[in-house]
Amino acid sequence: MVKANQQTNRPLLETKDVVKHYPITGGVFLRQIASVKAVDGVTLNILPGETLGLVGESGCGKSTLGRLILRLEEPTSGDILFQGESILGYEPKQMRALRQEMQIIFQDPFSSLNPRKNVSHIVGEPLYVHGMTNRHERENRVLELLEVVGLKREHMRRYPHQFSGGQRQRIGVARALALNPKLIICDEAVSALDVSIRGQVINLLQDLQEEFGLTYLFISHDLSVVEHISDRVAVMYLGKLAEVADSETLYKIPLHPYTQALLAAAPVPDPKRKRKRIVLYGDVPSPIDPPPGCRFHTRCPFAKEFCKQQEPPLREVRPDHLAACHFVDSPEINPS
Amino acid sequence: MAENHNQKIGFWARVTNPEDRHPIFDQVEKLFKNKTAVVGLIIISIFALAAILAPLISPHNPNENALYDQLKPPIWDSGGAVKNILGTDDLGRDILTRLIYGARVSLTLGIVSVGMAFLIGSFLGALSGYFKGWPDNLIMRFMDIILAFPHILLAIVIVAYLGPGLRNAMMAIGIINIPRFARIVRASVMEEYEKDYVTAARAVGASNRRIIFNAIFPNCLAPIIVQASLGFGAAILDAAGLSFLGLGAQPPIAEWGAMIAQGRAMILRAWWVMTFPGIVILLAVLGFNLFGDGLRDALDPRLRD
Amino acid sequence: MDTGRLLDIRNLKTYFDVRGGVLKAVDDVSFTMEAGETLGLVGESGCGKSVTAASIMRLVPIPPGRIAGGQIIFDGIDILKLPSSEMRKVRGRMVSMIFQEPMTSLNPVFTVGDQVAEVIQLHEKLSQREIRKRVIEAFRLVRIPAPESRINEYPHQMSGGMRQRVMIAMALVCHPKLMIADEPTTALDVTIQAQILELMNRLKEETGASILFITHDLGVIAEMAQRVAVMYAGKIVEAADADTLFSDPKHPYTNGLMSSIPVLGMGKKQRRLNTIAGVVPSLFKLSEGCLFNERCTVAMKECSHVEPPMIELGNNHIVRCHKYG
Numbered sequence: 001m002v003k004a005n006q007q008t009n010r011p012l013l014e015t016k017d018v019v020k021h022y023p024i025t026g027g028v029f030l031r032q033i034a035s036v037k038a039v040d041g042v043t044l045n046i047l048p049g050e051t052l053g054l055v056g057e058s059g060c061g062k063s064t065l066g067r068l069i070l071r072l073e074e075p076t077s078g079d080i081l082f083q084g085e086s087i088l089g090y091e092p093k094q095m096r097a098l099r100q101e102m103q104i105i106f107q108d109p110f111s112s113l114n115p116r117k118n119v120s121h122i123v124g125e126p127l128y129v130h131g132m133t134n135r136h137e138r139e140n141r142v143l144e145l146l147e148v149v150g151l152k153r154e155h156m157r158r159y160p161h162q163f164s165g166g167q168r169q170r171i172g173v174a175r176a177l178a179l180n181p182k183l184i185i186c187d188e189a190v191s192a193l194d195v196s197i198r199g200q201v202i203n204l205l206q207d208l209q210e211e212f213g214l215t216y217l218f219i220s221h222d223l224s225v226v227e228h229i230s231d232r233v234a235v236m237y238l239g240k241l242a243e244v245a246d247s248e249t250l251y252k253i254p255l256h257p258y259t260q261a262l263l264a265a266a267p268v269p270d271p272k273r274k275r276k277r278i279v280l281y282g283d284v285p286s287p288i289d290p291p292p293g294c295r296f297h298t299r300c301p302f303a304k305e306f307c308k309q310q311e312p313p314l315r316e317v318r319p320d321h322l323a324a325c326h327f328v329d330s331p332e333i334n335p336s
Numbered sequence: 337m338a339e340n341h342n343q344k345i346g347f348w349a350r351v352t353n354p355e356d357r358h359p360i361f362d363q364v365e366k367l368f369k370n371k372t373a374v375v376g377l378i379i380i381s382i383f384a385l386a387a388i389l390a391p392l393i394s395p396h397n398p399n400e401n402a403l404y405d406q407l408k409p410p411i412w413d414s415g416g417a418v419k420n421i422l423g424t425d426d427l428g429r430d431i432l433t434r435l436i437y438g439a440r441v442s443l444t445l446g447i448v449s450v451g452m453a454f455l456i457g458s459f460l461g462a463l464s465g466y467f468k469g470w471p472d473n474l475i476m477r478f479m480d481i482i483l484a485f486p487h488i489l490l491a492i493v494i495v496a497y498l499g500p501g502l503r504n505a506m507m508a509i510g511i512i513n514i515p516r517f518a519r520i521v522r523a524s525v526m527e528e529y530e531k532d533y534v535t536a537a538r539a540v541g542a543s544n545r546r547i548i549f550n551a552i553f554p555n556c557l558a559p560i561i562v563q564a565s566l567g568f569g570a571a572i573l574d575a576a577g578l579s580f581l582g583l584g585a586q587p588p589i590a591e592w593g594a595m596i597a598q599g600r601a602m603i604l605r606a607w608w609v610m611t612f613p614g615i616v617i618l619l620a621v622l623g624f625n626l627f628g629d630g631l632r633d634a635l636d637p638r639l640r641d
Numbered sequence: 642m643d644t645g646r647l648l649d650i651r652n653l654k655t656y657f658d659v660r661g662g663v664l665k666a667v668d669d670v671s672f673t674m675e676a677g678e679t680l681g682l683v684g685e686s687g688c689g690k691s692v693t694a695a696s697i698m699r700l701v702p703i704p705p706g707r708i709a710g711g712q713i714i715f716d717g718i719d720i721l722k723l724p725s726s727e728m729r730k731v732r733g734r735m736v737s738m739i740f741q742e743p744m745t746s747l748n749p750v751f752t753v754g755d756q757v758a759e760v761i762q763l764h765e766k767l768s769q770r771e772i773r774k775r776v777i778e779a780f781r782l783v784r785i786p787a788p789e790s791r792i793n794e795y796p797h798q799m800s801g802g803m804r805q806r807v808m809i810a811m812a813l814v815c816h817p818k819l820m821i822a823d824e825p826t827t828a829l830d831v832t833i834q835a836q837i838l839e840l841m842n843r844l845k846e847e848t849g850a851s852i853l854f855i856t857h858d859l860g861v862i863a864e865m866a867q868r869v870a871v872m873y874a875g876k877i878v879e880a881a882d883a884d885t886l887f888s889d890p891k892h893p894y895t896n897g898l899m900s901s902i903p904v905l906g907m908g909k910k911q912r913r914l915n916t917i918a919g920v921v922p923s924l925f926k927l928s929e930g931c932l933f934n935e936r937c938t939v940a941m942k943e944c945s946h947v948e949p950p951m952i953e954l955g956n957n958h959i960v961r962c963h964k965y966g
Contacts, residue, residue: 057830058801070539099541112532115359116554122533126540159359164920175536194685194921195857199901199914206913221831224860228903228914251906265835267860268905271883279839280832283800 010084011045012183012215013069013102018042018078020064024288037287038064040239041078043314046183051209051216053230053247055223055262059287060236062219066185069217070102071095082183100130103176107188109168113160119146119171120156126178145174148211149204166197173204177212185217190225202229223266227251235259238287238295241314245321255323255334257300294326302333363558366634373630376565379623387439394433395421398590402428407606423608425598431608434590435616441591442620445506445575446568452510454564457517462548462556464518465525476522479515487512488577495583502591505584509574513567520563524556558635565628569621576617592617646714647818647851648674648697653711655689655696658704662925666692668875669711676818679845679852681866681883683859683898687921689875690855694821697853698738699728716818734764737812741824743804747796753807754792757814764815779810782847783840802833806840813844821853826861838864859902863887868957871895874922874932877951881958891960893937931963939964 019042021035039061046052054062067073069080071087079086087098103126106112113122123145124138132138143153149170160168169189176184186205190198206229208214220226226233227247234244235258243256254260261280280299285291291298297307306326314324327333367373386393405428409416416423422431460479464472482490494508495501528534529552537547576593578584585591587598592613599610655667667689674680682690695701697713699720712719720731740746748756757776761767767775773792780788783806796804805825812820822841826834838861845852854865862869863883870880871892879892890896897917919936922928930945931937937944941963949963 057832067535072535072538096541099539102539104536104539106532106536108532112536114533114551114555117551118358125537125542129540129542129546161359166920172536175540179540195859196685196898196901196917197920199916202903203913203916223831224903224905227905261832263905265832266905267834267838267858267864269859269863269887269899269902270904271863271887277835277839279835281836283802283833284830 009047011081012048012083013217014043014045014079014081014084015065015069016043016079016081018065018068018080019076020061020068020073021076034288037239037290039068039075040290042236042239042241044234044241044244046215046217048182048215049209049213050231051218051229053226053233054217054219054236055221055226055233056236057221057262057284059238059284061239061287062236063187065236066104066187066217066219070099070104070185096130100179101181102183102185103179103181104185104187105169105172105176105189107192109165109172109192110160112172113168115160118157118159119151122160122171123174123178126175130179141178142174145177146171148177148208149174164197165193166200169193169201170204173201173208177208180212181214183215183217185219187219188221189218191220191222198225205229223251223262235262238285238290240295241322241324242296243321243323244314245323249321253334255317255321255328256296256325257302257333258296260333261299261301294324302327302330363635367631370630370634372626373634376623376625376627376630379619380627383439383620383623384443386436387443390436390440394430394436395419396430396433398429398434398437399588400429404428407602407609409606410608410612413608422612423606425595425609426602426606429590431595431612434595435592435612437590438592438595438613438616439620441502441585441589442572442575445502445509446571446624448506449510449571449575450513450564450567452507453513453517453567454560456510457514458521458553458556458560460514461518461521462525462553465522466529466544466548466552468526472522475518479518482512483515485512488574491574491578492581492583495578500583500586502585502589505575505578508578509571512574513571516563516567517560520559521556524559525552528552528555562628562632562635565624565631569624569628572617572620572624646673647676647716648853649712649714650693650697651712651714653693653696653713654709655692655701655706656709657706664924665875666706666924667696670872670875670877671711672870672877672880674819674851674853676851677845677849678868679842679854679866681862681869682853682855682872683857683862683869684872685857685921687874687924688872689924690872691823693872694738694823694853694855697821698732698736699725700738730764733760733817734815735817736819736821737815737817739805739808739812739820739822739825741827743801743808743828744796746808747804749796752793752795753799753804754794757792757807757811760811760814775814776810779814780807782813782844783807783810785810800833801829802836805829805833805837809837809840809844813848813850816848817850819851819853821855823855824857825854827856827858834861841865859898860905871898875924876932876961877959878933878962879958879960882956885956885958891954891958891965892933892962893939893964894933897936897938931961 018039020039021037023032024034024036025031026033042065054065056062068075080088082098082101090098120139120142123142127138127141132141142156146152146155151167151170163171190201193201202225205216209216218226218229230247232244232246233250235242235256237258242258243250243254250259251263254263264277265279282299285298293308293310294312297303300307304327310326312324312326314322317323317328402424405420405424406426408420408424410423411418411421420430424430460475464475490512491508494511495504498504534547534552537551575584576596579591579593580597582597585594587594595613596610602609651671653667653670657664657666670693672680682693684690692701696708708721713721715736720728723731747753754776757779758772761772761775776792777788780792785791785803785806826837829837841852842865854862856862866883868880869883869886870877871894872878873894879886879890879895886895890899900915901917903914917936922932922935930947931949934940934944943963949961950966951959951961952965953959954965
């Protein structure tokens with residue numbers, strides 16, 4: 001269910017067939033001999049005020065997609081639009097202004113903060129870069145932000161190594177909020193935290209979303225966290241989208257065999273709940289050389305000959321529910 | 337303090353008492369616990385004090401010729417006197433005084449040449465490591481050219497071109513040390529670049545200049561400081577070598593290498609003219625090397641080769 | 642001393658002497674294990690579960706660590722009293738360990754086959770040919786396809802899941818009675834994790850080995866363990882059969898833990914996650930009472946100055962809390 005507080009139906013952010021290939025050079029003359037197809041044609045939109053969850057396993061390209069959206073990397077092809085306008089053509093000056101609208105929270109609470117700077121500097125950096133050169137003004141704003149994330153004035157003069165992982169993440173959140181962005185990309189923002197701390201940060205993120213009308217792209221490999229926090233969820237596999245649906249539907253009626261396998265593989269803290277275990281065999285293929293046709297066919301328990309030949313398009317199989325599978329309607333995959 | 341599950345880094349070292357201060361203080365504290373570093377620091381301090389207080393503590397004037405006191409042996413030898421504790425050279429100048437004043441020359445030289453190499457090398461290395469691509473290639477190939485020359489030979493060539501003299505010697509030694517710093521900084525910058533705090537700075541829209549010098553650079557200082565200390569010792573040696581060849585400090589400047597050169601002809605008659613400067617060079621370089629090694633151990637055991 | 646059990650840990654204390662004082666990483670931990678069972682050791686970082694495992698293997702660096710007390714009786718012998726030469730015979734052969742990061746636990750400059758072979762060479766006198774056969778057999782056991790060719794590969798040529806299988810092969814190749822698995826699947830993708838967990842369960846049945854499974858992931862514990870012990874700040878705060886622990890947790894920490902994680906399939910019904918306020922206390926043990934006191938929602942007066950004893954609730958369920966005293 002999409003949040004009721006969205007003002008308009010126009011997406012805040014759209015990606016249109018975004019592709020990112022990393023070249024691999026080799027040979028004596030260092031020519032390009034292959035490429036890592038990290039993101040291979042992703043079309044996605046994020047509606048204002050919603051939390052879009054992006055799940056997938058390592059190598060699926062979800063983190064890369066996050067970075068492409070922020071233009072921390074340049075896409076090989078495709079387009080990215082913010083509030084309807086393509087941002088790929090932006091000049092440095094426009095880009096700088098855009099950066100105020102989109103920010104990111106990182107996974108690693110240890111390396112995401114500069115160990116040689118104190119909290120005041122770290123959280124104040126975005127403000128300084130965007131013109132708030134008056135130190136007093138900056139420090140007031142930093143204090144405001146720290147209080148919003150649950151930290152205190154005395155923390156301002158301290159250095160990252162003096163804080164716990166959870167507190168460091170809060171500092172990261174404060175930094176991300178500094179410029180009042182519209183979109184925040186949470187790149188595995190709670191994955192590195194202790195279980196009991198995770199809840200605190202998740203609650204914080206939700207509270208902030210309500211208070212400031214934020215939009216989140218929540219990237220994670222942890223299915224239960226994504227289910228809890230997201231309105232809609234997109235599943236990625238080897239650089240492409242496998243399924244997109246709203247959170248409740250995806251977890252109740254996953255259509256794509258990969259999503260089904262993911263959900264079946266996720267361990268549940270209840271010894272009595274023995275769910276049907278579709279244990280996927282084999283390793284994830286390399287993104288340098290993805291399988292032809294449907295990328296998932298090498299591990300799919302339902303793969304047919306046709307799957308090896310043709311790549312399935314991502315299409316709307318049910319209302320508001322997209323999946324990329326040729327046989328998504330066949331009874332063995334989705335009996336209903 | 338709650339920690340990160342997914343890293344087993346520092347598994348046994350997860351025990352610190354938070355103290356409200358910049359990380360540098362912890363490192364300084366660690367440094368003073370390291371015996372090697374402390375010994376090195378003491379030696380360096382002695383030389384530094386000697387250099388600063390030279391006019392006050394020297395028994396004589398370094399350039400004062402005393403033709404009646406030529407080639408006097410050190411005090412413990414027959415013929416020696418309290419007047420010249422370490423003896424005199426062939427112009428009657430007091431060796432001890434000249435050694436003390438020589439400290440001035442050597443330390444100044446070290447500071448200038450290493451300082452120059454540090455600044456220029458770090459700058460180039462930072463640009464190289466941050467921008468990669470063709471700037472990296474260009475700068476590093478340039479560094480390779482400098483490194484391709486045998487160390488002292490290049491210094492000789494530069495000084496020969498510019499003309500002998502202490503100032504040119506300093507520049508030459510500075511130049512040959514640039515690649516060392518450039519490489520270290522480049523590697524450090526490349527490593528830090530991958531860390532999230534740098535990505536955060538980019539995501540915020542900070543200028544490249546700000547990111548390199550304000551955010552990344554302070555995190556690269558550890559290996560450079562070690563290199564600076566070790567380089568200091570090497571610079572003194574190089575300078576002595578150049579002066580020995582007549583290309584560095586020109587007479588009558590009291591410089592240890594030049595003193596050795598002068599003493600060469602007299603080694604059988606007056607061994608002290610050459611020996612004492614040699615010992616002093618050894619001690620000075622030892623001091624800097626010990627300090628540098630101690631620094632390296634204190635700041636980052638990973639840097640040990 | 643012969644208790645008939647596979648592993649009997651009594652009042653284990655592992656302390657570290659560091660700059661700030663004495664760090665009591667494992668502070669009076671006791672538990673037992675039978676043959677052929679999986680005991681789950683659950684807790685967050687800093688609770689002492691990994692140090693417990695290292696203590697059993699006697700891999701704790703001494704100094705700054707030291708075993709300050711207790712006994713570890715494995716198969717009737719107190720292994721803490723063994724001389725190091727004897728302990729080396731125990732490691733790898735009677736008790737083996739699987740680590741979290743297969744990339745750093747495997748030596749990058751040796752082939753995986755060589756590394757597994759090394760374990761055999763250390764414990765048994767066999768010819769090269771026989772060793773090779775055993776290694777291939779071990780690879781087959783852990784379901785690595787085409788083992789004859791894969792034994793010549795280097796760790797970096799294999800995927801994370803494969804490397805973990807190699808680690809398991811190394812752990813099993815000398816038929817140990819106990820395998821200690823320290824977060825073996827935390828670094829793996831969910832679908833690979835499922836494969837490895839299934840493998841471990843099957844191997845347990847086939848070889849009869851026991852597994853001490855250490856993790857912070859409650860879901861994984863629910864799948865793997867028959868009995869579970871929960872650790873907090875160096876002590877065991879609750880232990881029970883897995884079914885009992887999950888359906889009826891008694892200790893406030895266990896309760897807090899269970900209710901603070903989003904559960905798959907619950908949807909967004911739980912609007913806010915219940916959290917445990919505060920942070921893990923300093924392991925320098927500055928307080929005298931229950932270490933969970935400050936974060937406990939049902940703390941009583943005595944909790945702040947009297948350490949709670951371990952209370953038996955019957956049905957194999959024990960809990961360290963004043964509430965049940």
